[in-house]
Amino acid sequence: MIKNSYIPPTQFMNRFLYINIAGIIALLAGGILSPERVWGNLLIVSYFLLMLGVGGTLLIALEYISGARWSTSFRRIPEAMSGIIPWAGLLILGVLYFRLDEYAWTADDPANPGTFWFKQLWLQPTFFMGRAIGYIVIWTLLSKAIVGISRKQDRVGGAKLSSRNRGLSALFLVIYSLTFTLASCDWFMSLEPMWFSTMWGVYAFSGMMQISLSVVILTGLHFRRQHVLVKAFSNKKLHDLGQLLIGFCCFWMYIWFSQYMLIWYSNIPEETMYFIPRLKGGWGALMLANIAINWLITFLVLLPKPSKKNPYIMSKIAIVVLIGRWLDLYIMTFPSLHKGEPVFGLVEAGAIAILVGTFGLLFFKSFSKANPVPLNDPAMKHNMHSHAVH
Amino acid sequence: MSTSVNTQLTLATFDHEANVLRATEEMRKRGFHIHDVYSPYAIHGIDEAMGLKPSRLTWVCFVCGLIGALGMLWFQHWVNAVAWPIDVGGKPWNSLPAEAPVGFEMLVLCAAFGTVFAFFVVSRMFPGKNVTPINKRVTDDQFVLALGEVDASYSIDEIEEILKKYNVLEVEETSLE
Structure with a gap:
């Protein structure tokens, strides 16, 4: 049962479709002129999209685990972001699979001095792809479980479901911190196989929080303008x-x-x-x-x-x-x-357009699948109550 | 937090946070002068309910932080590049990255101390200050709304009548010295 569900206007969704198509055309056109830049750009945008998905689940998990009540009223936004994970995951898996040889370590020269034995074991194509699939499957399952329980609460109600989500959130945070660090090292740090940084995981995390919050702000303001989320x-x-x-x-x-x-x-x-x-x-x-x-x-x-x-x-x-x-x-x-100077051309613009278009299509579709505001979450009582006072 | 001498105050006592918050809001809207609200802890939204102006303490914090950071960067520059240049790993005398952490720490320290001491000075708090609480239980479990300069057209009974819907415990008049 969905009360007052939000259905994105077709015209609005078509805009994202057109952005996506324009992006693909620009990427193909740019790809003919400079094919060497296509893969890197696709890696960036698919990772960006995946970060928004995982970031959504992270925000939900942080809310449950800290007992935060202020953010419950707009929790459906990070929940809709979580819905991106499987699609963004497929996208990045495709990007990785088709041009794995872009990673310099795939052409590993046994005479290459200084390669640490652990890196030799860790950076092997099959293991690398297997890990990537593993991360995405784990994130998809956990985010689906958390979002599913939150949406079930709309129908069933009760504090029991909240406490179940608290447990799942704790599990997600532990698994996330490990898998996300490894994923960022796998996909980006290993582009420079001889180099290492112990700050890489937390560096990736800090950026992920920035964009997740930015997207919550942007989409929340959009829904406010549309009178979907007001109070x-x-x-x-x-x-x-x-x-x-x-x-x-x-x-x-x-x-x-x-x-x-x-x-x-x-x-x-x-x-x-x-x-x-x-x-x-x-x-x-x-x-x-x-x-x-x-x-x-x-x-x-x-x-x-x-x-x-x-x-x-x-x-x-x-x-x-x-x-x-x-x-x-x-x-x-x-x-x-x-090697060479930075370039911003058709490939970059096309890849960014694909990112924006795909995000819009996936996010608003996912958002329309549930009531815009959680209905029976006990935390909502305090959330709206405190709003009425202030 | 005004401290004028010999003020006539009307004190309304409550035992719930939400009640004192709503009561403050209503009394301000009715044109009463809110002298202060006493509470055992900080109440969210009480600033807006009392109609307080935004605190200027944030500016003190910002300026203190700026002085701390710039002062420390200047001092390190003077030490490392002017007064006693030492070669560290062949790096230039005046290397900004090396000076950033200490500059950052001094920013935090000066901003924190500056803010706390500015707050103490503005609210005239110092060690050994003798304060008689307006009601001892505001340090424990009660909340007091203090109305100053009550319009003569309102009697104490009328004020009690207005505040009844907020479960006011008692309303009394007092003079603050």
């Missing part, structure tokens, strides 16, 4: 999300700098090999832009309280953060794949 996504909640966003942008900067400073300080060639090509020429400028976009702008704009309560500023900042995350991934990926 459920009040300015008070926008303010709280803004505080989390500025916090995680600072956290990203902190982690980014911690990784950079340790490598800069010890100045060991096998570690600095990652940063040296990324500090030269156009990449150096992008590196500074990355810091400015992901942290400095967000920090300065969101610092005053009124801007965190301003829907216009918040939606613009959320878009800035999403661009920043793409740029960060672009800097992570491309200098490892090809």
